[in-house]
Amino acid sequence: MPVRPSAALLVMNECKQQFDVLIVGGGVIGCSIAWRLAQSGQRVAIFERGDAGKEASWAAGGMLAPLAEADRADEFFALCVKSRALYADFAAELKTATGIDIEYRTEGTLFLSLTEADDHELEERWRWQHDAGLNVKRLDAGCVRKLEPTINERLRWALKFPDDHQVNARQLMQATLSAAQAAGVQVFAQTEVRRLLSDSHAGKNRIVGVETTQGVWQAPVVVLAAGSWSSLLAEATHLPVTPVRGQMVAVASPTPAVRHVIYSRRGYVVPRASGFLIAGSTTEQVGFDRRVTAGGVASIIARAEEILPGFGDLALLETWAGVRPGSADEMPVLGEDPAVAGLIYATGHYRNGILLCPITAQLISELLTKGESSVSLTPFSVLRFAHRRAVG
Ligand SMILES: Cc1cc2nc3c(=O)[nH]c(=O)nc-3n(C[C@H](O)[C@H](O)[C@H](O)COP(=O)(O)OP(=O)(O)OC[C@H]3O[C@@H](n4cnc5c(N)ncnc54)[C@H](O)[C@@H]3O)c2cc1C
Structure with missing residues (x-):
């Protein structure tokens, strides 16, 4: 469970800018979600421990290859194929928004x-x-x-x-970051989120903000997109990433x-x-x-x-x-934590975070702006690891 903020910490940043959504992590997942949310009129901040886009998203090969790697058709495969289908338009939209060519290549x-x-x-x-x-x-x-x-x-x-194509992952990273900033997202680099803050009201936990190395920010929604480091922040929920x-x-x-x-x-x-x-x-x-x-x-x-x-x-x-x-079952963890209102997971993309970037951004943004996503996130819910919480 995220921890409660102390009154002193909350006072510290009372006069800081207000945001609707706080995103932890400035990789392709955090930046693309931030971009889509800002396009929908949300006030969004990204907190990045180092400089945005210097971890997995920068290291990736950039293959968009769900068929080459799949041994069966399941919900995960369907999600990958859906995301692949979004790529041509995604690349064109990023080019228009930022001038950056993500080198989408279709030779197969x-x-x-x-x-x-x-x-x-x-x-x-x-x-x-x-x-x-x-x-x-x-x-x-x-x-x-x-x-x-x-x-x-x-x-x-x-x-x-x-139809299994490729992009230049570093260009994609730069483009999603630039597009998010151009749409009004505020990026706090060199700002590590130390803790997620929650409060309990009428027996229900809900997220209220984050405590960072630069102070506390309050918001009703926090998206955990911290890649391989996500479990360190969601320690008590036993998120297996x-x-x-x-x-x-x-x-x-x-x-x-x-x-x-x-x-x-x-x-x-x-x-x-x-x-x-x-x-x-x-x-x-x-x-x-x-x-x-x-x-x-x-x-x-x-x-x-x-x-x-x-x-x-x-x-x-x-x-x-x-x-x-890498999550325990190698599938991403997407959607709200059923035990903590406002805590949204967008992590665990393992080998497919570049491929899954457009669909993840779309679905998490739909969830937060329309109340539901056009593809069910149930198979990707953190709930599938519930037995770990019970025994953990
Ligand atoms: C060698 C390699 C090859 C790959 N090839 C492919 C490929 O061909 N195709 C494909 O689809 N995928 C590929 N992947 C996988 C893909 O790179 C990842 O799934 C994807 O980049 C994950 O994105 P992310 O934004 O979740 O994580 P990251 O890019 O790691 O971003 C997470 C960010 O969160 C920040 N952060 C962490 N903790 C905190 C905190 N407490 N406070 C603030 N910030 C924090 C980190 O500094 C980091 O910048 C590859 C990965 C690797 C390593």
């Missing part, structure tokens, strides 16, 4: 089979998606090589997902460059419009350690080399790491 995604074990997994994916009428194509090796001549000769066959490190590598693009996002079961290579390739990633449970390690980089290069022989000879441009906010 290839998933290579390079071994017998790969055959099995790709066959399964092909079967259920084809039977479900999804846009997935099966290509023989010759066909793939016509599309991407530099791919490994060991290629057996591949799946093509024409933990950091999962992913490392990345960027190299100078070869000639001819690849055009598609290319996956194997072990890694991926993504071409960027600005003329380089990025490759990823690792999946490591090492807490909040965001160091790049020699072993991590070596493993990424080995897997990229398996996709594109010669990758390891290209000039190394940059390496980096970030922590994905």
Whole structure:
């Protein structure tokens, strides 16, 4: 449960500006929600511990690939596909609002089979998606090589997902932040939220504000969009979101460059419009350690080399790491806390926060401005972890 504010703390910021909604976290999730809310006339503030957009959202690969990664159709898959469908308009709207091009590219995604074990997994994916009428194509090796001549000769066959696209995550981050600010959102950088503040009225808890390193702010709604750090603020509610490190590598693009996002079961290579390739990633449970390690980089290069022989000879441009906010069941946590009115979760997006950014912003904004969202948030409610509260 969030804690109650002391009278002294509340007095401290009595004369501070009033907001309808306070958002904790200035990543793509916090900024895009803030943008949509401000467009609906809400007065919104974002509190960011460091500088906005320097954590997971800055580290991401930018793939919008629900089909390439899905093994079944469920509510989570449906949410991902809905969000993907919003992207072309989202990119255009951000360009109009900010002038920033998020490099939305539509060449599609290839998933290579390079071994017998790969055959099995790709066959399964092909079967259920084809039977479900999804846009997935099966290509023989010759066909793939016509599309991407530099791919490994060991290629057996591949799946093509024409609608699984990509964006430049750093440009997206900058664009959502700029769009939010242009719409009137106030961003408090270097301002860490230390505690969520709640009060009890007629036996019901409700949020009343936040205590930050710069003082207390009051508002009837707080959106928790603090990525991997969300559980630290919602400690008593046992929100199971933990950091999962992913490392990345960027190299100078070869000639001819690849055009598609290319996956194997072990890694991926993504071409960027600005003329380089990025490759990823690792999946490591090492807490909040965001160091790049020699072993991590070596493993990424080995897997990229398996996709594109010669990758390891290209000039190394940059390496980096970030922590994905992974929930216990790898699905996002969205919607109001049933036990604390006004406390809204928008976290736990794990590997799909870039993909899910437009739909998350839309649904949370609908929830707060219309009282309900156009897609049910029930499957993503924090309630699914209720047993943890009981035993915790
Ligand atoms: C290597 C890597 C590759 C990825 N690739 C993809 C991909 O290809 N496609 C995709 O869809 N997703 C991808 N992801 C996942 C995606 O990056 C995340 O799901 C998404 O960025 C989460 O956004 P967020 O805003 O919730 O978190 P973040 O971007 O981490 O933002 C949270 C913010 O909250 C701030 N904060 C935390 N605590 C506090 C506090 N107490 N007070 C104030 N501020 C606070 C943090 O400083 C941070 O800026 C990838 C992630 C990684 C690491």
